[in-house]
Amino acid sequence: xxxxxxIGAGAIGGFYGARLxxxxxxxxxxxxGRAPYVSExxxxxxxxxxxxxxxxxxxxxxxxxxxxxxxxxxxxxxxxNEDVAGRVGAILKPxxxxxxxxxxxxxEQVFAHALGDAVEVIGASAFISVVFEGSNVIRHFDFxxxxxxxxxxxxxxxxxxxxxxxxxxxxxxxxxxxGLEDDLLLARWKKLLWNIPFNALSVxxxxxxxxxxxxxxxxxxxxxxxxxxxxxCAADGREIPREAAxxxxxxxxxxxxxxxxxRVDFEAGRHLEVEGLLGEPLARARANGVELATITALYRQxxxxxxxxxx
Amino acid sequence: xxxxxxIGAGAIGGFYGARLxxxxxxxxxxxxGRAPYVSExxxxxxxxxxxxxxxxxxxxxxxxxxxxxxxxxxxxxxxxNEDVAGRVGAILKPxxxxxxxxxxxxxEQVFAHALGDAVEVIGASAFISVVFEGSNVIRHFDFxxxxxxxxxxxxxxxxxxxxxxxxxxxxxxxxxxxGLEDDLLLARWKKLLWNIPFNALSVxxxxxxxxxxxxxxxxxxxxxxxxxxxxxCAADGREIPREAAxxxxxxxxxxxxxxxxxRVDFEAGRHLEVEGLLGEPLARARANGVELATITALYRQxxxxxxxxxx
Numbered sequence: 349x350x351x352x353x354x355i356g357a358g359a360i361g362g363f364y365g366a367r368l369x370x371x372x373x374x375x376x377x378x379x380x381g382r383a384p385y386v387s388e389x390x391x392x393x394x395x396x397x398x399x400x401x402x403x404x405x406x407x408x409x410x411x412x413x414x415x416x417x418x419x420x421x422x423x424x425x426x427x428x429n430e431d432v433a434g435r436v437g438a439i440l441k442p443x444x445x446x447x448x449x450x451x452x453x454x455x456e457q458v459f460a461h462a463l464g465d466a467v468e469v470i471g472a473s474a475f476i477s478v479v480f481e482g483s484n485v486i487r488h489f490d491f492x493x494x495x496x497x498x499x500x501x502x503x504x505x506x507x508x509x510x511x512x513x514x515x516x517x518x519x520x521x522x523x524x525x526x527g528l529e530d531d532l533l534l535a536r537w538k539k540l541l542w543n544i545p546f547n548a549l550s551v552x553x554x555x556x557x558x559x560x561x562x563x564x565x566x567x568x569x570x571x572x573x574x575x576x577x578x579x580x581c582a583a584d585g586r587e588i589p590r591e592a593a594x595x596x597x598x599x600x601x602x603x604x605x606x607x608x609x610x611r612v613d614f615e616a617g618r619h620l621e622v623e624g625l626l627g628e629p630l631a632r633a634r635a636n637g638v639e640l641a642t643i644t645a646l647y648r649q650x651x652x653x654x655x656x657x658x659x
Numbered sequence: 660x661x662x663x664x665x666i667g668a669g670a671i672g673g674f675y676g677a678r679l680x681x682x683x684x685x686x687x688x689x690x691x692g693r694a695p696y697v698s699e700x701x702x703x704x705x706x707x708x709x710x711x712x713x714x715x716x717x718x719x720x721x722x723x724x725x726x727x728x729x730x731x732x733x734x735x736x737x738x739x740n741e742d743v744a745g746r747v748g749a750i751l752k753p754x755x756x757x758x759x760x761x762x763x764x765x766x767e768q769v770f771a772h773a774l775g776d777a778v779e780v781i782g783a784s785a786f787i788s789v790v791f792e793g794s795n796v797i798r799h800f801d802f803x804x805x806x807x808x809x810x811x812x813x814x815x816x817x818x819x820x821x822x823x824x825x826x827x828x829x830x831x832x833x834x835x836x837x838g839l840e841d842d843l844l845l846a847r848w849k850k851l852l853w854n855i856p857f858n859a860l861s862v863x864x865x866x867x868x869x870x871x872x873x874x875x876x877x878x879x880x881x882x883x884x885x886x887x888x889x890x891x892c893a894a895d896g897r898e899i900p901r902e903a904a905x906x907x908x909x910x911x912x913x914x915x916x917x918x919x920x921x922r923v924d925f926e927a928g929r930h931l932e933v934e935g936l937l938g939e940p941l942a943r944a945r946a947n948g949v950e951l952a953t954i955t956a957l958y959r960q961x962x963x964x965x966x967x968x969x970x
Contacts, residue, residue, distance in 0.1 A: 549960075552863060552960065553960060553963050553964065555963070560963075563962075563963050563966055565958075565959040565960075565962035565963050565966070566959065566963045568959055569956060569959035569960065569963075572952075572955070572956070572959075641883075641952035641953055641956075642952055642953070642955075642956045644883070644953075645880060645883070645952075645953045645956045645957070646956070647876075648876040648877065648879055648880035648883075649860075649863065649864060649876075649880065651874075651876035652864050652866070652871075652874050652876050652877045652880075653864065655874055655876070
């Protein structure tokens with residue numbers, strides 16, 4: 349039994365937190381403005397794995413009432429990392445860990461730097477399709493796997509830690525599969541293998557996954573982008589085999605029509621996660637001496653599109 | 660005094676033909692369905708260089724009534740080249756010439772192949788902003804230069820021919836500046852230097868020229884694309900200096916807000932000129948051993964967008 353906190357309880361944090369709570373773990377949500385509504389009405393999850401209403405929710409409006417916990421799940425946008433990293437130490441029990449569910453290749457460094465060596469920082473990638481609706485409804489469409497790896501300085505290869513194993517067991521008890529990785533950096537590049545082409549092109553071409561996969565030119569472009577992601581990963585000394593890209597393409601073809609998270613942000617008029625999803629991988633590849641021309645084009649296009657988004 | 664025919668009398672063909680006719684040249688327009696309306700109401704040109712109404716127009720609904728002329732100006736979309744090339748010989752006087760105003764790097768070959776060595780084929784690039792409105796109004800916004808070069812087999816370097824000089828003089832008499840080039844292929848690549856980045860990005864990013872030029876990311880991407888056009892041209896053994904690209908960027912910044920021809924087509928729901936503007940230059944570069952990654956990405960994106968256009 350661990351005690352959890354969920355910071356940034358949007359769709360992703362809310363979903364994993366709700367499932368852990370439903371399975372009997374102690375979970376505290378920092379719900380900010382939503383907190384009173386959730387306290388009164390509970391937290392509802394609608395999911396192909398089964399709907400449920402969580403009636404007793406530890407719903408906090410503010411950091412000040414959050415208790416100390418074993419694991420803080422942070423699921424905020426990268427822009428909030430600095431702020432959260434400065435506050436999260438206060439709600440960690442001795443020996444506690446931070447698990448950051450986020451895209452990009454820099455978030456863990458912010459937390460490791462702020463919290464020091466005594467705190468374990470774990471990076472996680474969520475393979476999930478989920479949205480937050482209204483004040484207390486989490487609508488889960490598909491998937492759910494968490495890919496989890498310990499962060500060591502500059503994303504050095506690590507090992508599976510006892511905390512990672514405990515979290516994985518408790519997630520399994522909540523019906524959530526997780527993949528424990530000894531190489532967080534490789535895991536992140538693997539996530540980018542799908543995330544970069546599909547998030548970018550879904551916004552630039554205004555298309556769902558099924559529309560992209562039904563068009564030969566889009567598939568060809570996705571394949572080129574995936575080759576560049578593999579090249580960026582190789583420049584970090586890690587290998588993603590071509591078969592992994594082919595497998596993802598086939599899997600996406602078989603998927604239900606899906607709007608990527610970037611497209612959901614785009615349609616809501618929100619700013620796009622351009623730096624985390626494309627800028628950081630490009631910068632990392634460039635630092636390793638590799639230019640990724642197609643991803644650079646997508647990056648510039650998305651920055652242009654983002655400049656027109658309201659906020 | 661030459662007699663001219665204009666085939667494909669849309670905005671561009673219509674504009675140059677109307678100016679030649681107004682200056683006193685004999686000009687026959689193949690106006691198809693518009694022919695009766697233009698015969699009755701004339702052809703109206705609205706232009707910063709001066710408005711005029713051409714009341715006596717040789718307006719033809721069909722090839723069958725077109726007389727033989729000295730110069731046939733062909734200003735159709737590339738998709739119509741085969742059909743027009745098969746018919747145009749019948750309306751050429753002995754020693755007559757075809758002047759093709761079109762983008763792309765293949766149109767002249769179609770005409771040269773169909774017409775044989777006895778017919779001079781001239782390629783022209785129009786630097787102009789003009790649209791056709793309603794049944795008989797040509798609205799000219801800006802520019803007008805025609806860059807003109809003789810076509811020799813496989814776009815070998817040529818020379819300025821007497822026909823080119825005559826046409827240039829008669830254009831000058833109509834107030835149209837032309838540049839006589841001894842290297843059609845270089846002239847075409849120079850046109851592509853602007854056409855590829857601005858046409859492609861104006862559609863993909865749904866933006867006018869001024870909106871692109873006001874955004875650093877768009878300008879950076881345009882510069883990258885211009886470098887690739889220069890590389891494609893270099894692979895053809897021709898050189899476009901970097902200063903030419905810088906000059907075009909500065910010139911575009913100074914231009915009035917402008918929707919490219921591809922964007923005008925896009926907004927009208929018409930098919931996009933993807934092959935002529937991007938596909939052919941890419942194929943030519945590839946045949947010369949050069950891959951242009953960014954232009955390839957734009958090409959695939961435009962093909963996807965074009966697949967959604969009605970017709």
